[in-house]
Amino acid sequence: MYATRRARLRDRYAAAGTGAGAPDTAAALVSSPANIRYLAGCAPRGAALLLHGGGDTLLCPSAPTGEPSEGRPAEDLRISLLPAHTGDPVVAAADLAVKAGAEALAVEEHHLTVARHRALRSVAPGLRLADLGCAVEAQRLVKDQDEIACLRIAAEITDQALGELLESILVGRTERHLALELERRLVDHGADGPAFATSVATGPNSGRPGHLPTDRRVEEGDFLTVSLGADYRGYRCEIGRTFVIGTTPADWQIELYDLVFAAQRAGREALAPGVECREVDRAARQVLASGGHEEGLGPWTGHGVGLEIAEDPQLSPAAMGKLDACVPVTVDPGVHLPGRGGVRIDDTLVVRPEADGGPELLTITTKELLAL
Amino acid sequence: MYATRRARLRDRYAAAGTGAGAPDTAAALVSSPANIRYLAGCAPRGAALLLHGGGDTLLCPSAPTGEPSEGRPAEDLRISLLPAHTGDPVVAAADLAVKAGAEALAVEEHHLTVARHRALRSVAPGLRLADLGCAVEAQRLVKDQDEIACLRIAAEITDQALGELLESILVGRTERHLALELERRLVDHGADGPAFATSVATGPNSGRPGHLPTDRRVEEGDFLTVSLGADYRGYRCEIGRTFVIGTTPADWQIELYDLVFAAQRAGREALAPGVECREVDRAARQVLASGGHEEGLGPWTGHGVGLEIAEDPQLSPAAMGKLDACVPVTVDPGVHLPGRGGVRIDDTLVVRPEADGGPELLTITTKELLAL
Numbered sequence: 001m002y003a004t005r006r007a008r009l010r011d012r013y014a015a016a017g018t019g020a021g022a023p024d025t026a027a028a029l030v031s032s033p034a035n036i037r038y039l040a041g042c043a044p045r046g047a048a049l050l051l052h053g054g055g056d057t058l059l060c061p062s063a064p065t066g067e068p069s070e071g072r073p074a075e076d077l078r079i080s081l082l083p084a085h086t087g088d089p090v091v092a093a094a095d096l097a098v099k100a101g102a103e104a105l106a107v108e109e110h111h112l113t114v115a116r117h118r119a120l121r122s123v124a125p126g127l128r129l130a131d132l133g134c135a136v137e138a139q140r141l142v143k144d145q146d147e148i149a150c151l152r153i154a155a156e157i158t159d160q161a162l163g164e165l166l167e168s169i170l171v172g173r174t175e176r177h178l179a180l181e182l183e184r185r186l187v188d189h190g191a192d193g194p195a196f197a198t199s200v201a202t203g204p205n206s207g208r209p210g211h212l213p214t215d216r217r218v219e220e221g222d223f224l225t226v227s228l229g230a231d232y233r234g235y236r237c238e239i240g241r242t243f244v245i246g247t248t249p250a251d252w253q254i255e256l257y258d259l260v261f262a263a264q265r266a267g268r269e270a271l272a273p274g275v276e277c278r279e280v281d282r283a284a285r286q287v288l289a290s291g292g293h294e295e296g297l298g299p300w301t302g303h304g305v306g307l308e309i310a311e312d313p314q315l316s317p318a319a320m321g322k323l324d325a326c327v328p329v330t331v332d333p334g335v336h337l338p339g340r341g342g343v344r345i346d347d348t349l350v351v352r353p354e355a356d357g358g359p360e361l362l363t364i365t366t367k368e369l370l371a372l
Numbered sequence: 373m374y375a376t377r378r379a380r381l382r383d384r385y386a387a388a389g390t391g392a393g394a395p396d397t398a399a400a401l402v403s404s405p406a407n408i409r410y411l412a413g414c415a416p417r418g419a420a421l422l423l424h425g426g427g428d429t430l431l432c433p434s435a436p437t438g439e440p441s442e443g444r445p446a447e448d449l450r451i452s453l454l455p456a457h458t459g460d461p462v463v464a465a466a467d468l469a470v471k472a473g474a475e476a477l478a479v480e481e482h483h484l485t486v487a488r489h490r491a492l493r494s495v496a497p498g499l500r501l502a503d504l505g506c507a508v509e510a511q512r513l514v515k516d517q518d519e520i521a522c523l524r525i526a527a528e529i530t531d532q533a534l535g536e537l538l539e540s541i542l543v544g545r546t547e548r549h550l551a552l553e554l555e556r557r558l559v560d561h562g563a564d565g566p567a568f569a570t571s572v573a574t575g576p577n578s579g580r581p582g583h584l585p586t587d588r589r590v591e592e593g594d595f596l597t598v599s600l601g602a603d604y605r606g607y608r609c610e611i612g613r614t615f616v617i618g619t620t621p622a623d624w625q626i627e628l629y630d631l632v633f634a635a636q637r638a639g640r641e642a643l644a645p646g647v648e649c650r651e652v653d654r655a656a657r658q659v660l661a662s663g664g665h666e667e668g669l670g671p672w673t674g675h676g677v678g679l680e681i682a683e684d685p686q687l688s689p690a691a692m693g694k695l696d697a698c699v700p701v702t703v704d705p706g707v708h709l710p711g712r713g714g715v716r717i718d719d720t721l722v723v724r725p726e727a728d729g730g731p732e733l734l735t736i737t738t739k740e741l742l743a744l
Contacts, residue, residue, distance in 0.1 A: 045582065069584055111485060113483060113484060114489045180555065212437070214439055
């Protein structure tokens with residue numbers, strides 16, 4: 001599987017002319033951890049992956065552990081353990097490429113810093129450096145069955161963790177504690193860890209995207225928004241829900257909730273292969289705009305998920321490109337009213353053709369407005 | 373305070389000639405989050421800081437929250453909130469620099485990617501780009517009283533969290549759960565979060581640097597190594613301890629523990645202003661070598677801490693430079709015997725002259741070999 005992925009990448013960058021020439025004179029250097037994991041099965045800290053006709057090599061400062069959470073290195077890879085004082089694996093990889101007879105090397109210019117790029121150039125001045133661009137990211141867009149299976153498990157774990165929290169007493173507990181408890185429950189249920197920093201936002205903080213949990217305690221009458229996800233074998237999903245604390249939501253809370261709910265449903269229903277990404281964003285955004293909330297909306301209303309929690313495609317007004325089948329995305333519109341709070345509703349779904357039943361909802365926790 | 377730091381930086385890069393010229397034609401662009409926090413008081417996600425004679429500006433995609441964990445923006449800063457669809461704040465900052473009349477812009481080439489650097493160049497083709505290098509990191513080396521106060525609190529929280537764990541039953545619990553519990557206790561005691569991913573390693577995993585917790589359960593006879601630290605107001609400390617599970621340690625365990633303990637003490641005792649960093653590393657390393665463990669040692673035996681968990685100085689054989697007073701560092705030697713386990717002992721200390729009582733130990737949990 002990993003060998004197939006690497007072969008596809010080789011075709012791609014050879015065809016794009018970035019590393020043109022006889023196969024054994026062109027090489028590519030992958031430095032982004034998620035891209036390395038996708039192509040090599042694991043990504044030990046600080047590793048670099050050299051793709052070269054003569055054999056692909058994973059250069060790393062310490063041996064891969066083979067733990068499920070880290071991933072197991074693909075069996076056909078050469079592993080080059082760098083001695084402790086060697087310095088940057090990226091530079092060592094360039095050196096190796098030259099020794100293996102490569103004349104051109106495509107690097108990830110969107111990941112390498114200017115300083116590392118310069119160090120690489122100085123160790124291999126004769127090497128023609130090109131830009132690999134986002135070739136690996138593009139290849140990662142459409143997921144295979146194994147990848148989607150990991151995402152399904154990640155979503156199941158996430159639903160379980162959230163479900164358990166809803167059964168506990170919330171009033172009086174701080175955002176920070178609730179976030180930690182959710183993360184513990186994710187791990188209890190088999191996650192390798194949280195997919196991103198769990199966000200719990202209460203009262204005036206609720207609905208704020210990416211809110212960092214504070215010491216504010218849950219109070220009667222609050223909106224409570226939570227955003228969490230499991231990392232399972234490197235694959236990350238995301239769920240967001242908003243609840244109200246106490247017996248009866250206020251009118252403004254019900255109104256706002258219904259609006260965001262309608263926006264999120266519109267976004268979900270717009271998901272189909274061949275649909276423009278920005279159309280999905282527009283479907284959700286125009287519902288919010290119709291409720292008078294076009295100001296202050298975030299730059300996107302959804303994004304791809306996979307080995308990174310936010311990857312392509314982006315569902316935003318300026319997004320280019322269309323959706324494909326087997327692309328997992330979030331649909332996560334929200335509204336935050338400064339000083340009052342807000343609502344965010346977020347699911348992870350896999351784009352599927354109508355013939356297959358339409359989008360597959362991975363995160364199945366109810367989206368009713370629960371009063372807890 | 374922040375204004376003073378920025379003024380010192382301006383002197384530094386002007387003197388180094390990177391942004392030479394009349395003060396209002398030279399500007400600097402800081403993009404590394406820790407450096408932004410140091411100079412601006414906070415670092416909202418994706419922010420960039422433009423330093424310019426005509427006024428310093430923090431460009432950010434969303435408003436700073438002012439939460440203690442995020443930090444509060446310095447009062448004399450201009451804050452420029454970028455509209456949602458603006459794109460990279462670094463590019464917007466370059467644009468702003470040109471409009472403000474800057475002719476030269478020093479950027480952090482060790483942080484900016486090749487692709488962002490190119491985007492910046494293309495939006496401001498007339499701007500002379502220079503390298504700010506690690507000027508801010510260099511300035512961050514010696515800590516002021518407020519910074520050391522934050523580190524003291526971080527260490528106190530860390531000791532408390534670890535102390536509570538030692539009072540609980542450990543046998544039968546997994547590495548993953550113990551790590552999560554430690555992180556919860558850090559937050560209980562007032563941390564803004566863990567300073568880094570808490571490591572708990574049992575049995576054959578023990579002593580492995582940066583070990584990611586697994587589902588292995590603590591067993592009788594195990595070595596147990598833990599490594600954790602609190603983040604308090606952005607400042608991060610680190611502690612590492614090794615325990616033995618059960619009533620009586622085996623002979624090899626006592627021997628190995630005593631050796632690492634002696635190495636760590638030698639490292640601690642070598643800390644003083646004016647001492648070469650590599651001398652501290654050598655002091656610890658040669659004790660381990662005398663016990664036959666020179667192979668397989670990590671690339672360093674200590675490092676600076678502050679707004680980042682691993683920052684300058686590095687205590688390693690190849691390190692250049694000398695220690696100064698008021699530089700906080702870790703001393704963290706360890707030995708891992710593949711298949712058997714190992715020992716790691718790690719403290720955070722502040723370098724102080726002998727006249728002031730020598731190095732100040734921040735993490736005070738006992739380093740006796742406890743049998744739990």
